[in-house]
Every structure is written in C-alpha cells, then in structure tokens.
Amino acid sequence: MTVKRMAGAVLATAMLCTGAVACGGSDDKAGGAASGETQSRSKVTEVITAAYEKTSKAKSAKVDMTMTAPKSVGGASGDMKMSGVMGWDPTVMDMTMTGSALTEGGPEAPEKVRLLWLDNVMYMDMGAAAAKDMDGKQWMKMDLNSIAEQSGDEKIAKQLTGGLDSMNQDPAQQLALLLDSKNLKHMGPAKVDGVQTQRYKGRLSVKEMMETNKGLSDVLSKSEREEMFKGIEKSxxxxxxxxxxxxEDDYPVRMDVDIKSPEGTMKMSQKFSDYGAEAKVTAPPAGKTFDLMEMFKELGKDGSGAGADSGF
Incomplete structure (x- = not known):
C-alpha cells in the first residue's frame, strides 16, 4: 500500500469519526415511554440543561465510540471503534481506532491506529510496517492549520478545521443542540452497562442543526452556511x-444519533465515563513524524499531484 493510498483510507476514516455529528440509533429496548410515567417538557429541559452545565465544566472524559457508515459517506465504510480520552475546550484526543473501515484498505492496512489531536494537528501511529513507506517514520502528521496555505482555498480550510474542532468533539454542545429540538421528550428509565439512567430523544432537521451549531457559525459566513445546507439537502x-x-449525577453516559440518507444510515454511539479524566496529549517527536501536507506540497511541485491514488 502506497503512502498516498494509506493516507486516503485512514484519514477519510479519521475525518468521519471526528468530524461527523455523533450518530447512531439505539438498539436498547428497555426504558421506552411505556415503562413508566414520562417527564414534562419543562422537566426534560431542566435535566438536559443540568447535563449540559456539568459536562461543560468537566471538559474531558473517557470515551468509547462505535460507528457504522455507508460507503458513500466520507469515502469510508464498515465499522469503526475508537476508545481513549477526549478533552473539549480546547479539543484534545488520545484515541485508538480499530475496525473494518481501516482494514478494508488492503492487506497492508493497519489493524489499529492510535490518533492524537493537539492544537488542530492530527497525528496517527500507522505502525512499524508503515515506516518503510514513510522515510522510516511511523507517525503520520496532518496539520490542519496549514491546509489553507497548501490548498490555496481558505474556504475549504475553514470548513474542515471548523467542522473538526467545533461542537462535534464537545458532548456539552451536542446537548445544547438537543435542547433546540422541538420534539425532545423523555423515553423512560433504562440501564447502560448496569448504570441506572433516564433516556431522552429528540430530532433536529438539517436546517435546525445548522442554525444552532455555533461551531459552523464561527467559521462560515451566512452565504457559506446556506451553500452547505443546499448540498446536504441535495444529498x-x-x-x-x-x-x-x-x-443520577446529571452526566450523559451515552449519546447516539442516526443520520439517514438515500445511501444508508450513518450510526455512531458514544459512551462516556470518568468525567474530568486527565486529557494530556504530547505530540510525537518531530523526527518521528511524516508530514502528509509536506508530501502533497512536493507532489504539487513536480506536477504529479495527489491523484486518484491518494483517496482524497
């Protein structure tokens, strides 16, 4: 597997995992509306608001995430699992990815990838086998801050970095979005991994999500958001x-969202524990990292470009 193909396969998956609105439908049959008296709208709002406030203050947690995506979403398909520690405000990550969405790239694709996120820079440990194709370095680096310079397209850079470093990594902001759902309701009690919880469900239209997503409004103008909305609607x-x-401590222990499209349903389920867990991330030594953007820059100089082989 060439470096370009490897980068395309892994980065498409990484972007999908970190950039998509957390998604995935529940297969938990317990705790539906029929299991007991449901809460009033005012009580529901009170509970979700309390969860938002406590999650905002925690700033970090341990996370276990599973995702399934149809082929057309982000160029990646199959199952993906990520586990580790994640922080928000600012965004930091130390996660390990596994799953068929990685290995579908071919026999040389890594079975697992450790992903570090720090200061808008993504580092991925591709494994010792990949080092032979990356100048003896097994860490692949993608500096999102340099995308505008490399691509010459500031709009693309704003959409990418804004989408990856916005509410999509912040469970508190996901709760804030949920509060804007007009049909938010209490579904009853349910247990998650033996923990007693109360389950809530709501739906946001694409327009509602974009109007209330502060991360998007921070990085995209009104006309750019409208253009993006038209593209999503067309899909x-x-x-x-x-x-x-x-x-019972007002913390979300699980968050799911389904995104349905003509190509299939994109699903992600996140489980949170150990709120406030230390999310300290240290970048790999520069001498052990292979700079992906520098590679594309060199390819551009010799006229070869990233090409179809890159997966971008």
Missing part, C-alpha cells in the same frame, strides 16, 4: 435523530 439527508442517557 437526501433529512435530519438527525438524537438520543441521550443521563445518569
């Missing part, structure tokens, strides 16, 4: 079905 995506399970 056939109608909205986002979101569920959250809140424990």
């Amino acid at each position: 056939g995506i109608k909205g986002y079905d979101t569920e959250v399970w809140v424990n």
